[in-house]
Amino acid sequence: MSKKEPLRCGLCNVEVSGSFEDHVKSEEHQSNLPKKREPVKLPEVPVREVSEAEKKQNRDKIAKAENLGYYSVANGRSYYQLRCECGEISDVFAWRGCKRCPNCEKLLHLWLSFRETKTL
Numbered sequence: 001m002s003k004k005e006p007l008r009c010g011l012c013n014v015e016v017s018g019s020f021e022d023h024v025k026s027e028e029h030q031s032n033l034p035k036k037r038e039p040v041k042l043p044e045v046p047v048r049e050v051s052e053a054e055k056k057q058n059r060d061k062i063a064k065a066e067n068l069g070y071y072s073v074a075n076g077r078s079y080y081q082l083r084c085e086c087g088e089i090s091d092v093f094a095w096r097g098c099k100r101c102p103n104c105e106k107l108l109h110l111w112l113s114f115r116e117t118k119t120l
Helices: 020-025 027-032 052-060
Strands: 007-009 014-016 066-071 079-083 089-093 098-100 107-109
Touching (some): 089 098
Antiparallel strands (some): 098 107
């Protein structure tokens, strides 16, 4: 017959003498838990006001857009989030590839956008 082994906590690397629930609530176990990190926040960029005359001039221009990421959604509704050079953030469907900025009327294009990569 096999002998019953005592409970062992893998996080603390100790044998648990009492109940495992009491050990989980103990200070020793809680101090070994990983600390939660705050999520990274995108920098807040002010949106520039664009006049109607400038909007008409911008109709044939392509914006220098920054790609903020890809978001997968069901039924072909996946999109990329792009920040226009005027500061406006717009969602561009992945299947379409381009869209006009609602603020400055420049063309936001997926393949002509750029993504800043930062190294630590």
